[in-house]
Amino acid sequence: MKINVVDRKSTAVLYSRGSGKYSEAAAMAWGQLMxxxxxxxxIxxxxxxxxxxxxxPNITHVDNIHYDACATIDTEMDLPDGIERKTIVGGKYAMALHRGAYEKLSEAYRYLLLKWLPxxxxxxxxxxxxExxxxxxPRRTKPENLKTEIYIPIK
Incomplete structure (x- = not known):
């Protein structure tokens, strides 16, 4: 896996939060935002x-896991319950491109955090x-053709 160190600008987003097991939390959050x-x-x-x-998820109890589905949308319109605004902090990040199913992202995170970072x-x-x-x-993309950039904040 090739890792690049990049500087990112702060990014304003609209987001929705889901809680629980990541697969369920993500489905909940995207199901509200999109x-x-x-x-x-x-869009x-x-x-x-x-x-x-x-x-x-190896440390945090499943009931306390949080996932935010975000989109880089800047609008002044009133937002419904469950959709909010925030800024993803800019700065230095390790970035790696993951190719394949979202269910395999945890393997890429393990490599980045437990092997590459130390x-x-x-x-x-x-x-x-x-990410x-x-x-x-992604619903119309074969899992093996999915491309996801993973960003790990570093100093």
Whole structure:
């Protein structure tokens, strides 16, 4: 796995939060965010979708795991319950491209956090890791063709 160290600008997003097992939390969050942004015609060709995994499921009890489904949308319109605004903090990140099913992302995280990071000379920052989903519609993409950038905040 090739890892690049990159500087990212802060990114304003709309987001929805899901809780529980990551697969269920993600489905819940995306199921709330995407109908809102599509229904209000807020998706543009340059819109980026991002998932923020806040917790390590090996440490955090499943009931306390949080996942944010995000889209880089800047709008002043009133937001419904469950959709909020926030900024993903900019700074230095280790970025790796994961190819394949989302269910295999945990293997990439394990490699990045347990092997690459300790050997890299960098330290983990106190910001959440996140994923940038590069496929326009993952529901219509074969799992083996999915491309996801994983970002680990470092200093």
């Amino acid at each position: 109908p809102f942004v599509y229904g209000n015609r807020l 543009k060709p340059e819109t980026v979708t991002i998932g923020i995994s806040h917790d390590d 050997e890299s000379g960098f330290e983990l920052c106190d910001e959440p890791c996140f 940038v989903y590069l496929n326009r519609d």
